[in-house]
Amino acid sequence: MLNNSKISNSDFLNSNFELVELIDVQINNSKFDRATFKLSNLTRAKFIECNLTGANFNNTNLKNSTFERCDLKNVEDWHKSSELASCNYSTSVNIPNIN
Numbered sequence: 001m002l003n004n005s006k007i008s009n010s011d012f013l014n015s016n017f018e019l020v021e022l023i024d025v026q027i028n029n030s031k032f033d034r035a036t037f038k039l040s041n042l043t044r045a046k047f048i049e050c051n052l053t054g055a056n057f058n059n060t061n062l063k064n065s066t067f068e069r070c071d072l073k074n075v076e077d078w079h080k081s082s083e084l085a086s087c088n089y090s091t092s093v094n095i096p097n098i099n
Contacts, residue, residue: 014035018036056075057078058081067091
């Protein structure tokens with residue numbers, strides 16, 4: 001579990017964050033290409049200028065999370081994430097279809 005923290009300029013390519021809790025965490029300018037967040041809790045997580053190409057969010061709690069200026073190309077199982085409606089991702093690019 002990581003709570004009330006900041007992470008910047010990190011490389012998490014192909015990382016496994018399954019069952020991880022990131023609460024009130026801000027992540028800046030980091031790479032999460034093909035990372036897995038299955039069954040994780042990302043409550044109020046804030047991703048700023050991150051690359052999340054091909055990341056998997058199957059059954060991930062994204063309650064009140066923010067994705068600012070992130071690349072969300074080919075994100076997997078975005079539509080299976082809970083609380084997606086409370087997310088702010090309007091400034092990101094390549095936003096996947098949530099239907």
